[in-house]
Amino acid sequence: MEKHVVVIYPHPDDESFGAAGSIAKFREQGVPVTYLCGTLGEMGRNMGNPTYANRETLPVIRKEELINACKALDVDLKMLGYRDKTLEFEDRSEVAANLRQIMDEIQPSLVITHYPEHAVHPDHNALGAAAIEAVRLMDSDQRPVVWAQAITNNYYDVLGKPDIRNDISDFFENKMEAILCHDSQAAGVLGQFKHIDKLESEIQEDIKERFSKEEFYTWKFED
Template sequence: MEKHVVVVYPHPDDESFGAAGTITQFREQGVPVTYLCGTLGEMGRNMGNPTFANRETLPDIRKKELKDACEVLDMELRMLGYRDKTLEFEDRSAVAEHLKGILDEIEPSLVITHYPEHAVHPDHNALGAAAIEAVRRMAPEKRPTVWAQAITNNYLEELGNPEVINDVSDQFDTKMKAVFAHDSQAAPMLGGGYDQKEVMEYARNMFSKEAFFIWNYE
């Protein structure tokens, strides 16, 4: 069993869409989980459906949604304080050192993050690369395993099959509760909520498995 799991993604909702089922599995085992969230997602285009946010209110709304989702998932939240859509321009070494300091404190046995260059969004690629570099800089005897999540359309062709494929069907309801905690984002992306059967059927097909590659530091 894992000692402590740290999840590193750049935006509120990345944790819910990407790994909420896996996070729930760990929490069901009694494993502590900490989410290091890079930004507030304040430059996101989605403003709710129907619209209820604007550019000025979105940061506070997404922060509250993030806290609500983390409460659903029963995990600790730490905000890294970076600005949305700028992570690719941050000094990679400085971000890695920032993350390393937190990882040295927590001493996790597993880190979950995005697979660089296979994570669609520049923020995903940049923070994933920084997280992987942070772990590389740790003392080998304290270095956690890294699970890297690829989400590009062609990742199977380029990377092969992921080593970890978690069936999270039993955790699906918790995952979707966390996803819909991000109301400003989930409703526009999924086109509805719990009360729409077709939405939930689509989500069950899409989100009942979560896959990760084990990063090789050799």
């Protein structure tokens, strides 16, 4: 059993779409989970559906949604305070040092983050790379295991199949609850999930199939 899990993603909702099922499973086992969220996603394009946010109110709304999702998942939240869509321009060594300092205090046995260059968004790639660098800088006998999540369309072809494939079917409802906490982002795409029990059974099964598996690569450090 893990001692403590740290999840490192750049945006509110990354934790819910990316790893909520695995997080819920860890919490059921009694494993503490801490989410280090890089930004408030204040430059996001989605403003609710129908629109109810604007550029000034969006960070406030997304912060509240993030807090609610973390409450739903029963995880500790630490907001890192970086600016959305600028992580790729931050000094990676400084970000890594900041992450390492936090992890030295928490001492996780497992870190979950994005797979650099295979995570679509520049913020995903940058914070994933910084998280992995932070772990690399630790003494090899004290490093937590790193699960890196790839989400590009061709990552199977480039990286092969992930070695961690979590069936989170039993935690599907937990994942949906967390995702739907991010209403400003999820309403348009996943609004139908609020009434999933009313959808045709074939559509229900397709949704559950797509969202009941979370995959990660165990990062290999070269020493």
